[in-house]
Amino acid sequence: MKKVQLRIWRQRSQNDAGKFSEHNVDYEDDMSLLEVLDILAESLIKKGEEPFVYDFDCREGICGSCGLVINGVPHGPLKGTTTCQLHMRHFNGIASITLEPWRAAAFPLIRDLVVDRSAYDKIMSAGGYISVDTGGTPDANCLPISKTHADKAFDYAACIGCGACVAACKNSAAHLFVGAKLAQYAVLPQGQPERLRRVIAMTEKMDELGFGTCSNEGECEAVCPKEIKTEVIAMMNRDYIKAMLFGA
């Protein structure tokens, strides 16, 4: 067993003051960070204390539930990795780990390490889809799509909606998230009919919900667990200008 100090952000609600609570815990290298939190939370319950809350679900890096700012970096030290996939060996025997929630005006805090990311759903419902009803669709092979475009579409669609890009951005901009969804549809023929309407609808909603503007620092790309590139933001801006000039 090795020892590490965990500094965990505790905050009852958005309106309460928050502070760090410090815990010295034992761990083994093959434990995941979340498993260390599980053990700590369980030991607090044993003592009759209410444990800190943190979101998780699949623990396979795909659902996007988990997300902690770990020593100042969303999802921690390993590139292209979600919080749940971080194991203690990845910290190389570090003495202290500080855990904080995503901090952004558009993601109000719920409690401790849990924030409200429903703003993402609101952006999606504003236009993050191709308007097609169930039934009456043509045979899937009627629409040839080049492998290059299909692969690109997948790269953009890989976004897990975790919110790390917003948490990493000093402006709390959601451009990488919104850009990724727009880019997925923009490279596919199915996405063309609504392409310009979509960029207007989603970006307006994004602004309305209190996300900031992009100042091209690239922090979002650096922390994205699915390694989505800022090229999607360029595509979004280009389409936005087109929509403004020529109408959606």
Added chain:
Amino acid sequence: MILDGKVPSGPLAEKWDLHKFNMKLVSPANRRKYDVIVVGTGLAGASAAASLGEMGYNVKAFTILDSPRRSHSIAAQGGINAAKNYKNDGDSVYRLFYDTIKGGDYRAREANVYRLAQVSVNIIDQCVAQGVPFAREYGGMLENRSFGGAQVSRTFYARGATGQQLLLGAYSVLMRQVQKKSVELHTRTELLDIVVIEGRARGIIARDLLTGELSRHTADAVLLCTGGYANLYYLSTNAGNSNVTAAWRATKRGAFFGNPCYVQIHPTCIPMSGEHQAKLTLMSESLRNDGRVWVPKETGDPRRADKIPEEDRDYYLERRYPTFGNLVPRDVASRNAKMVCDEGRGVGPSKLAVYLDFTDSMNRLGVDVIKDRYGNLFDMYERITGEDPYTVPMRIYPAPHYAMGGLWVDYNLMTTIPGLFCLGEANFSDHGANRLGASALMQGLADGYFVAPYTTANYLASTPKKPITTSHPAFDEAEKEVVERMTRLLAVKGSKTVTEFHRQLGKLMWDKVGISRNESDLGQALIEIKALREEFWKDVKIVGKAEDLNRDLEHAMRVADYLEFAEMLATDAKNRRESCGSHLRDENVTEDGEALRNDQDFAYVAAWEFKGVGVEPVMHKEPLTFENVEMKQRNYK
């Protein structure tokens, strides 16, 4: 009671079309007068809610997660089957039907499986229209790959994240309906009871997971799309929040539970590394295409894998099943892994693992080819175990993965409670005793997009409309029971945590109701489950209160349900004195240890009726008749 699956008459291939014509419709102008509740927003739930919303019904959709996009369907890796025959390799609706029936070891309903195969082709069309980025060939056509249990290439995929892409597709069309206000979305809200009035499902009691506030919702029909129960085993490949609660609440209100003992144990998971472990991670089945499974010949061989020479290794799958080798179906692979580990030949620190070795394929094809095929999986393995599978063989072990069992439904996907439907993994319907790879996604979307919208309409149109309000005494009673249950749990103030109980239940189920089962273990399990449940209600320690965000209480309620449901599962396993698919009884094996079915006595669906906590449930049979396929013993030798 003999259960009627309400399979329509007519030739197999025409049943669904005839039934669609015969079913009643609700006219477009009348649809907005009907309220439909959809619980769960994975593939089945999101697709059903979106489709019903598009048709014009008033839909309320509920998820325990913070967004429908996080439902556990998202974690499916491999692909989705469809009888498109794009490869011109002899696939057809009939062949997909046949493979699924055979793969399920002849324990599924023929008509349901045929319909599943029929609508499979529409699913792919639908998903492509939504912008799902399936893999393509250079010519622009859709790419397919092959999967276990089939001799044709019919699996559509989006790299190793097919479930994610399909779910995001269903989520996008769901969010479109949310925007149109035809679907009202309730996130972080958990169903805690189903309200039955005059014998029909008329609403639910739900709890806001952020505030603890209870709410009442009325409906003309309720659709449960709440996934499977493999988390009963504590360590499984399921997500942390997956649970049996909705299905179990329905069971306690009178819905029958079908074949609870059919649980798929997936052979290729990363083994457990210690007591602290929260879940087991699945490594795609596709790895068995190029990896060779082996253990040392000698028990307790202390040498490292690379120090064990060829002649001291036992490639047991290749030895026992020369025809299928490392590609035997999931149930066979899992059973054999357990067998060699029980013999003391397991590897790794826990000795509960076998090697999956890529050395030969890397020598034959080159490291780059292997990297191209499985790079992301190798990376994931390395991240979790700290070992490099390019130089050290992977260690794998079976883990609970998927529930074939679930709420019993008729051909219309309706449970034994009129107005209560069940879709996707939560129902028992299409996979028999064993599910083939790439069929779960198919079933979830088939139910949600193409079956439930029609059958729900038929139910609504043929049921007299009776308005009710949330002040109906049945809502008062259901809510009172929910409150009492939470109060009782919080009042125990014992000494053991919920997780301790869950872990203990999981170990007990894994040891005695796991990969292989026998009469005496099952008898013992029933005694131990009961004792553990009693201990739970005397000694569980839960912090916090009910009127607040309380993860500990949420977990406690789910574990309390598992402690009741486990007994039904073990009872079903004890009753089924045959080996079929995932269910292996030690007493029912051939001379060389293979599973032995008993079609004479067990060709039926066991649908269990709840009779009270701790009271033995009553079994009802739905006989399975096979008019189109002949029942054969599976042979992979």
